[in-house]
Amino acid sequence: MMNFDFYNPTHIVFGKNRLTELDSLVPKNAKTLILYGGGSVKKYGTLDKIIQALPQRELLEFGGIEPNPKFSTLMKAVEMARRESVDFLLAVGGGSVMDGTKFVALATTYEGDAQSLLTHGFQPVPVETALPLGTVVTLPATGSEMNSGGVISHKGGKFPVFSPFSFPKFSLLDPTLTYTLPATQVANGIIDAFIHTVEQYVTIPSDGSFQDRTAEGILKTLIEIGKKTLDEPTNYDARANLMWCATNALNGLIGAGVPQDWTTHMIGHELTALFGIDHGKTLAILQPSIWTIRTEQKREKLLQYATRVWDITTGDDESRITHAIEKTRAFFEELGVKTHLSDYGVTEDRLEEVITALDAHGLTALSETGEVTLEVSRKILKISL
């Protein structure tokens, strides 16, 4: 096991009928800015319930945070937070709203050029404070509710931003709030959580037994409940298990002390930026291809994945790995998510645009070993067609 630090102070408030507890979670008398996305929180009454649950506070609203939240949009919220001397931010939505709200929290109190917050990659941004924030989660997927990071879109790129000061103070997870989600968003969320997990698990062995078995537990659960969450949208336990698995897939727990490989997310971000393919769908396209191209480097963990997650115990190593990759792809397809670039209208002549973007963003040595050069990325993209 590798040395690690684990720190996660977010208070999780999980379960049915807990919106009324917001009054004790948001600081008393805090002038509070509620941030949300495209309006479904209004349509389905969640926003009204939240407003009712927060009497005796001056409430402001900032709607319209888009999927893959944009720096330019978020800076309008920053201006509002500064102008109105806001004390507390409350994100209501999915990963994009939560990610965006963390950025607003950091940028509002930051005295330099906020664009510079986008330049720190996998290092924390150099701040000593941020506005406090909480979240009400309506879409289980990104794990943003229990980590300190976000991904912000700006000028065609996607930029990770995080800090110990941007952990939500609390996150309220009510599985019933997900009942009204469109099936395609639920499927994207399941895949996002699944890929977060394998990117911290199907790497190279490092004898992190708790981490491996916890990752396997998340994957097995997602496989068990995936289809059910779509077929039975109001099945509480299925939604609750999805929601809690998605949170634990990216709260630092399964990645502590083990290697991580974020290739799928990094190339996926470029596919979203260039072709507008949903984030979850880019991951479903890329993961089988990445494992196919990098079987040699990931052999031991792919075999462990085949055995422990898919119960594939017969056949030689090659066939077991191939079988596990096929099963993974079939799982994504069963959720209604197509797994080839051509399904989304992307043709071979567009692939060099992806390579150019990876190069422009310095993503020329991806993976847990740095071996995913632009040439390897090109191979991955070609077999993803």
Next chain:
Amino acid sequence: MMNFDFYNPTHIVFGKNRLTELDSLVPKNAKTLILYGGGSVKKYGTLDKIIQALPQRELLEFGGIEPNPKFSTLMKAVEMARRESVDFLLAVGGGSVMDGTKFVALATTYEGDAQSLLTHGFQPVPVETALPLGTVVTLPATGSEMNSGGVISHKGGKFPVFSPFSFPKFSLLDPTLTYTLPATQVANGIIDAFIHTVEQYVTIPSDGSFQDRTAEGILKTLIEIGKKTLDEPTNYDARANLMWCATNALNGLIGAGVPQDWTTHMIGHELTALFGIDHGKTLAILQPSIWTIRTEQKREKLLQYATRVWDITTGDDESRITHAIEKTRAFFEELGVKTHLSDYGVTEDRLEEVITALDAHGLTALSETGEVTLEVSRKILKISL
């Protein structure tokens, strides 16, 4: 899944050669009281290394915190902390030292009679502050390093004490610090972590899939590495996996949203208080008996435990459950821990003393359902002989 809250702000600092980081973990200029137990931290040089790692702080020492730490001992530390206006407490040791230090943290700033802090059972003590504390863990077992609770002995009873203010600010877990532990303490620690896990898992079904699978992962890991940690005391990965599993067995994660049954610990505490049997050994004695007596109530989870943890897939339900209980007992015995009261010189004529103590401490309706009356406890004790 049941509604739950999860909150755990302790910063875990895990790995080799990290004692030098104490300087950045303990607040600058904090007058710091170092608390420890019987002196092994002096004997093996850990205390010296800690003192060297903390220049520019006034350091005080309080040694002699015994196993099953006593209120009377801890109040001497409280007096010292008050008299010397200590700013920070640093526990160096295992569960008893960490538990005791949490009590000192709470009692030092408490204005009422400190004995009243022992009277709140499974409710948080009514305080609004505590001295901040950190820990350096030398014995993996209790999980005290990443939770807010402790168990304090007083006048023949053992009393749980916890508060959101008694989470360690940090816990430093260096597996190499466990290399010098006596085998019996390591075995006790493995069993303590194992029982913490099953007390949150072998209960009644509640569809907490992440919780169940994470619990199963801890149990499988402990089974895999248990003997190895004893046979190869300097096997780093074995010790690291033990240490991280023990922490996760009682940091709130696997118990969130599922029923819990602390019968084994509650009766075990009385066996320790009356007969001086090590805490871990009391658990090894009681758990097989409790499952035997309560097979009917725990049938579904015992079958899941048999299948997923011990890979017992053949035989009828009864035989699979019996087989799983036998395998559990054999695992404890393989660690060198005897699993019958008679092995510790306790004879049948002493059992009523245990019943009387349970009655005196109000422990007359134990378990996840409250069905473990004194009569059921009597049956459990009889078949434990």
